[in-house]
Amino acid sequence: MNTTLPRSLDPAPGELLPGYLLRVAHRIGISPLDLAHWCGLPGGTTFPTHHLVRLDDDQAQQTATVCRLGLAEVHGLTLGTQAPSYPPLHPVYLGRHQSHIDMANDGWVFTAFSRYCPDCLADTADLPGGPVWQGSWRLPYTFHCPRHHRLLDWRCPACQAPTFSNGYRVDGRWRPTQLIPSPRSHLHAAQCRHRPGTGRDAPCAHRLDDPSSVTRAPTDAMVHAQQRLAAAAHSAASYGSLGQPTSPQRFLNDVRATTLAICSTWPATAEVFAHAEHLDAVAAHVETLHRAPAERAGPQGDGWLARSVDHPPGDPYQGAALMTLVVQILEDPGGQAVLARVLSRLPSSRAGYRRLRRLAPHCSPGMSAAIGESAQLRRGAVGPPALFPQPPTHQGQLDPESIPNLLPDTWAWPLDELDGPPRQLRRDAAIRLVQMTMGGSRAAAARYLGITPGALQSATVTIRAWQKQPGNAEAYQEALQRIAEIASAAGA
Structure with a gap:
């Protein structure tokens, strides 16, 4: 459709395409999906997020014609125009050519949801068609509102879904993202569009322009x-x-x-x-x-x-x-x-x-x-990547289920004589006790104890450097044997 709308709206400063289409659709009384079809934007019944990054020339021209806008105004509704020096929005990023879809799926562009300031939405709620959603709220470097001196919100207070996201299904799986969730629904631009249940359920519809919501102030x-x-x-x-x-x-x-x-x-x-x-x-x-x-x-x-x-x-x-x-x-x-x-x-x-x-x-x-x-x-x-190998010397002598992920004082006192990093030694010794009992790799022993990859890496780097000092590796092995004896005597 290239017919001009009987009435339209001027884009507000900093406004993005989805918020603008919501305001126009609400003003003329049609669904956002119908308006998007007239502008040549959707693919079937979906509303792809990559239109938020850039519009091709034909889509921009059709949107300009339908909404009574100039081409520069239409392109100004995209992130690519609003953040011209932001690398993830460039056609060539990290030495590779990327499509609009690649840009939209990059984790450094939040096209799947939008942060927001309830006070800003309330301040612009009386504009024709409803409040203005700022484009900067979609980018990860925007986390507070300078005007109202508050950190932004990002979830609907009622349904807890990220705002402007398609959210999750009742079974916990995330729905495919859309530029405007629930695009067939006739809602105010400040209402949450997440469908908490199935696709047949009504949207949440909670108003997000409530300035009474409390959040932290930025430092x-x-x-x-x-x-x-x-x-x-x-x-x-x-x-x-x-x-x-x-x-x-x-x-x-x-x-x-x-x-x-x-x-x-x-x-x-x-x-x-x-x-x-x-x-x-x-x-x-x-x-x-x-x-x-x-x-x-x-x-x-x-x-x-x-x-x-x-x-x-x-x-x-x-x-x-x-x-x-x-x-x-x-x-x-x-x-x-x-x-x-x-x-x-x-x-x-x-x-x-x-x-x-x-x-x-x-x-x-x-x-x-x-x-x-x-x-x-x-x-x-x-130093070299290999640690002092830890063979399974105590299989059947220790119960791995009784080994804590950080050794207690009654077990760990032999480590105190080593003049090494105490906390990392206790964690590393627990990992080695599991290896002495069950065999296997350090990573497998750490997973068994519930030690996170980050904590494992911290212990590995620290202990590896300490073991390189003369005599430490041998003294550590002797201490581990004594700890194993203590644990066995304690009934571990």
Whole structure:
């Protein structure tokens, strides 16, 4: 259809395509899907999210004709236009050509849902067709509202589904994303469109423009981090990262590389940044990433929004905590050395290391230097990858079910004589006791004890470096034999 609507609306500053279509559809009394069909946007009965990233020339022209807009106004409703320097929205990203669909599916573009400020929605609720949904709310570097000095919300208070998402089914599986969920429903632009039950159930319809909702206020560091990231996504000027000048695009790639470094090496990384604020929020995000995929994808979980370890969290508080730490590292004149220490704990066998190698050519000179220094630290401080082998010497003598994941004082006193890292030694000794009883790999023994991959990595790196010092490996083996005897005598 190329017929012009009898009446339409001017886009509001910062508005995105889905919010604009909702307002127009509500004003003229049709469903968003019908309006989208007239604009040539959907594919059958679905409403693909990639239209949010960019529109091709024919779709943009048809939308302009139907909605009485200029072409520049239509393109201004897409993320690609609103964040011109943001690398994940570029047709060429990390050296590869990507389609609109690739951009929409990238974990650094939140096309599947939108954060929001209830106060902003309330302030614009009286506009024709309803309130304005800001485009910046769809991007992971926007986690607070400067106007109302509050962290953004991201879930409907009634049904708890992420706003503007298609949400989850009653069986816990996530529905395929759509640009506008429940596109056939006639709802106000501020109403939640998630269908809590089956596809035949009515949408939640809870009003999200309730300014009485309570949330945290951002810290000054969080405000600064968002300003820094948003400026880079809109700037073409030279930027600074790890003490050296670079482009905004390379700075933002540094942000992704630093996020990968923090999340891939957690909780060992927490020891490096022990004085950073809100580490509890970062830890909660990393814990979600380490859960099994089925658990992460369950109702009200947010692991599906962070599909791999370098993707930012959906929760605005966790996102603010993580991005604030990232910006502090990149702005620190000594950040290159600190980051090299963190990256040196990233095993070359992990997927995160391979992703880092893909990011490296597109990062700043400071980040490239940190990655190179980390390789030297890994070779010098960590040494050969093999640990002192732990044979199954006590099969049938110990009950593995009685071995705790952190040895108690009554078992661990032989370790106190070693002058080693106490907590890591107790954790590592528990892993080795399981190997002595059951055989198998360190990873299998750690899983048996419920030790997370991050905690296993922390213990492995620390103990490996300590064992390289003369006499430590042999003394440790003697201590383990004594611990096994203590455990056997205790009836373990």
